[in-house]
Amino acid sequence: MATILIHPDTASATRATAERLLATIRANPAAVLGMATGGTMEPVYTALIARAAETGQSLAGLHTFNLDEYIGLAGDHPQSYRTTMDRLLFDHVDIPHDQTHLPRGDATDPATEAFDYEAQIEAAGGIDLQLLGIGANGHVGFNEPSSSLASRTRIKRLARSTIEANARFFGAGEQVPTHAITMGIGTIMKARRLLMLATGNGKAEAVAAALEGPVTASCPASILQFHPEATVILDQEAAAELKWRDFYEDIHPGGQEVYFADRS
Numbered sequence: 546m547a548t549i550l551i552h553p554d555t556a557s558a559t560r561a562t563a564e565r566l567l568a569t570i571r572a573n574p575a576a577v578l579g580m581a582t583g584g585t586m587e588p589v590y591t592a593l594i595a596r597a598a599e600t601g602q603s604l605a606g607l608h609t610f611n612l613d614e615y616i617g618l619a620g621d622h623p624q625s626y627r628t629t630m631d632r633l634l635f636d637h638v639d640i641p642h643d644q645t646h647l648p649r650g651d652a653t654d655p656a657t658e659a660f661d662y663e664a665q666i667e668a669a670g671g672i673d674l675q676l677l678g679i680g681a682n683g684h685v686g687f688n689e690p691s692s693s694l695a696s697r698t699r700i701k702r703l704a705r706s707t708i709e710a711n712a713r714f715f716g717a718g719e720q721v722p723t724h725a726i727t728m729g730i731g732t733i734m735k736a737r738r739l740l741m742l743a744t745g746n747g748k749a750e751a752v753a754a755a756l757e758g759p760v761t762a763s764c765p766a767s768i769l770q771f772h773p774e775a776t777v778i779l780d781q782e783a784a785a786e787l788k789w790r791d792f793y794e795d796i797h798p799g800g801q802e803v804y805f806a807d808r809s
């Protein structure tokens with residue numbers, strides 16, 4: 546089972562996520578990090594930029610691979626995940642741009658692009674820590690319900706609810722993409738560690754299904770139950786539907802990690 550850390554508020558959950566990223570980078574300045582987009586991650590990257598500056602931590606040795614990118618959007622499109630990541634994180638830290646990777650949404654052959662992206666991850670030595678959000682429908686990356694739990698990076702059709710949820714990032718009258726290239730669930734499971742952040746009551750049902758429901762393609766995030774090194778950081782609202790919430794809070798009061806070794 547994943548380590549479930551329930552924080553007193555959203556700011557604390559966000560800060561803890563950024564601190565974990567920073568701790569990973571400190572321990573291994575040449576780490577390969579899997580990055581995620583979505584509204585949940587925006588304050589995480591803001592906190593990471595601030596903390597890296599405060600602590601003088603360089604990010605220059607990292608390699609990053611984002612989970613996904615919209616098909617049909619060139620890297621310089623304002624709503625592409627490439628532009629989003631540059632704006633939110635990469636433009637504000639010292640990581641060389643060519644060490645940051647996203648699938649190319651405007652590739653002439655998206656299927657080959659997806660295959661090559663998977664190979665690039667392998668060639669980099671695999672992902673040390675993969676950051677994840679969760680969709681209200683239980684998706685991870687753009688692996689919508691019914692995705693194969695063994696899937697690799699490929700083209701996916703987006704669920705209507707995902708298209709609607711993402712429409713807020715696009716201008717009125719702008720076409721929201723219907724397809725994406727996304728790491729597969731099997732790709733995500735190969736990462737050595739997973740770190741999921743979910744905040745807000747819009748995620749409560751999906752979080753409960755993922756952590757306490759059956760492992761099923763109907764809730765792709767439920768595959769986390771099979772990962773040996775998964776941590777899930779939640780705020781109060783996102784934790785609201787968890788049946789065993791008091792148990793998780795007993796183990797990790799306030800969302801703090803408690804190591805038995807500390808008690809000696």
Ligand code: PGA
Pocket residue numbers: 582583584585586677678679680681684685686
């Ligand atoms: P959100 O997206 O952070 O914008 O809610 C998360 C996701 O869909 O994975």
